[in-house]
Amino acid sequence: MRTARSHLMNLLARRNYSPLEIRKKFADLYPSEETEAAIAFARESRWLLPDEELSARTAAALGRKRKGHRFVNQYLKTKGLPPVPKNPDEEIANGVYLVQSKLARLLASELVSDYEFQREFQGKVQRLLANRGFDDETIRAVIAAVRAETAAETAAGL
Numbered sequence: 001m002r003t004a005r006s007h008l009m010n011l012l013a014r015r016n017y018s019p020l021e022i023r024k025k026f027a028d029l030y031p032s033e034e035t036e037a038a039i040a041f042a043r044e045s046r047w048l049l050p051d052e053e054l055s056a057r058t059a060a061a062l063g064r065k066r067k068g069h070r071f072v073n074q075y076l077k078t079k080g081l082p083p084v085p086k087n088p089d090e091e092i093a094n095g096v097y098l099v100q101s102k103l104a105r106l107l108a109s110e111l112v113s114d115y116e117f118q119r120e121f122q123g124k125v126q127r128l129l130a131n132r133g134f135d136d137e138t139i140r141a142v143i144a145a146v147r148a149e150t151a152a153e154t155a156a157g158l
Contacts, residue, residue, distance in 0.1 A: 004030040004038040012047050016054055020080025051081050059084040066094045071133020088138070095129050095142035096149075102128055 004026055011017055011025070019039050026035040042048040049057070055076050062072045069091055073083040106121055122143055129139045 004034040005041055008038045008042055009047070012042065016049050016057070018051065018054060018079045018081050019048065055081040055084055063090065063094070066098055066132065068094070068129065068133030068135065068138065070135055074133070088141075091134065091138045092141050092145060095134055095138055096145050098128060098132065099125055099142060099146050 007026070007029070008022060011022070017025075022039055023032075023035060026038075030038075039048065058076060058079070058081065059072050062075060067075075069086045076083055103121070103124060106124070125143055125146070126139055129142060134142070
């Protein structure tokens, strides 16, 4: 029979885990004392990353996937990790990129100046970004940035 320590070493060889993830994974397999001893041994051996470093790495990975700050912190909470601070500039840049890549066809439409179209477009942007975990403040900033870019492009095209 495998011990909690050897099982933990195998898990950590593949990827980093938070202590909460390990406890959940080992809950039905090993007694809690053995699990805690394995976690303590892994910390002493520096196989487990500190919570702040693991949070930062996880947040960076989710940021590369263009996830919003709310999504990232909710994900970290489920893993038992501390939240990371918000970077507004990076959030807005990610939001603008998402809007330009996902709604490019709408942005290229001739109806960009039509009021009804703008309302529909704004609703689509809000849903897209809210589903990705962006907060309201960031969504408003992204909409303003996209409108400014669209206005600049149409003015340059005239």
